Amino acid sequence: MFVVVALVAVVFGSILFHLLSPWWWTPIASNWGYIDATLVVTFWITGFVFTAVILFMAYCVWKFRHKPGRVAVFDPENRRLEIWLTVVTGLGVAAMLAPGLIVWNQFVTVPEDATDVEVFAQQWSWGFRLPGEDGRLGTSDAALVGPDNPLGINPFDRFGQDDVIVDSGDLHLPIGKPVKMVLRSVDVLHNFYVPEFRAKMDMVPGMVTYFWFTPTRTGEFEILCAELCGVGHGFMRGYVLIDEEPEYQAWLQEQQTFEEFFAARDVRTVSVDP
Numbered sequence: 001m002f003v004v005v006a007l008v009a010v011v012f013g014s015i016l017f018h019l020l021s022p023w024w025w026t027p028i029a030s031n032w033g034y035i036d037a038t039l040v041v042t043f044w045i046t047g048f049v050f051t052a053v054i055l056f057m058a059y060c061v062w063k064f065r066h067k068p069g070r071v072a073v074f075d076p077e078n079r080r081l082e083i084w085l086t087v088v089t090g091l092g093v094a095a096m097l098a099p100g101l102i103v104w105n106q107f108v109t110v111p112e113d114a115t116d117v118e119v120f121a122q123q124w125s126w127g128f129r130l131p132g133e134d135g136r137l138g139t140s141d142a143a144l145v146g147p148d149n150p151l152g153i154n155p156f157d158r159f160g161q162d163d164v165i166v167d168s169g170d171l172h173l174p175i176g177k178p179v180k181m182v183l184r185s186v187d188v189l190h191n192f193y194v195p196e197f198r199a200k201m202d203m204v205p206g207m208v209t210y211f212w213f214t215p216t217r218t219g220e221f222e223i224l225c226a227e228l229c230g231v232g233h234g235f236m237r238g239y240v241l242i243d244e245e246p247e248y249q250a251w252l253q254e255q256q257t258f259e260e261f262f263a264a265r266d267v268r269t270v271s272v273d274p
Contacts, residue, residue: 007058011051018047029196029221029242030213034106036198038099045092107199110212114178117171120151121183121190121203124232126223127151128171132162132257137182142206145186152186153258161259164252170239171223173215174248180212191227194240200226215242 028036064070116137120127122145129151131137138153138160145152150167153160173179183192185203193200196219201211223238243251 001062004058004062007054007061011054011058014050015047018043027196027217028198029194029217029219030198030215032103032107032198032213034099034103038103041099042096045096049092107211110180110210111178114180114212116180116182117173118151118182118184119171119192119203120186121192121225121236122186123188123230124225124236125168126171126236126238127168128166129153130164130166130252130255132164134159134162138163138258140184142184142186148262155258155262161257163258164255165258165261166255167261170220170241172241172243172248172251174245175215175218175242178212178214180210183209183211188229189227190225190229190236193224193226194221195224196221197240202227218242218244 115135116131118129118137118140120129127150129137136159138157140152140154140160142152144154149155151165153163153165181192181199181201183201183203185205187205189205190203191200192203197213197215199211199213201209203209219242221240221242223240225233225236229236
């Protein structure tokens with residue numbers, strides 16, 4: 001009976017922890033309430049299965065406990081039970097996958113009015129690039145990355161000359177405007193993750209990945225690398241600050257463009273293979 005009581009206590013303790021734990025109500029800092037809705041569906045389905053399985057185990061321990069004269073029955077196959085479990089399991093998996101597929105489609109379908117913001121990752125720091133007055137980012141190439149060009153921006157691309165460079169510092173974004181996060185890595189796998197944004201994405205060397213979101217509340221939010229990337233992984237952190245429009249514009253005016261940042265350096269001597 002001790003085992004039965006322990007199993008039942010685990011079930012009800014888990015339910016109470018889920019319902020009463022304060023972490024569940026973390027404020028959302030972007031439009032991705034869809035992510036929370038998907039998590040709720042997953043919690044309900046897996047929680048129901050967890051509760052049913054543990055309570056069934058408790059019932060079996062109690063129902064088939066040892067008694068004098070009781071003989072076990074060997075019944076290795078039950079076709080009806082196998083079909084029932086297969087159908088129920090398939091429906092449960094489909095119910096968890098369907099919301100995720102819908103959210104993923106929304107996650108990568110970027111609005112036309114979204115502003116491109118590039119995130120550049122390398123062991124173990126973050127760099128950022130925002131479009132200048134022309135409203136578009138210039139091209140870049142990993143082969144151009146070096147001490148004088150840490151983000152690998154193409155110095156011959158006229159659209160990159162007014163790009164705003166944030167090589168060491170925090171990223172600021174305006175509230176209420178959609179942003180497309182363009183993600184690049186120069187060395188190993190990284191992952192750009194801001195928990196309050198409910199958004200994250202792997203950064204793969206040689207590839208450009210992306211997602212989008214709309215900031216919905218001001219504040220300072222920590223950037224984490226969610227992919228083990230070496231001995232300095234735990235220290236690869238930064239901050240995104242969501243500002244009201246006047247504060248954002250004031251910050252933007254203080255930043256240097258690509259042309260200004262490298263005015264004293266002869267980066268144009270670097271060539272790019274066609």
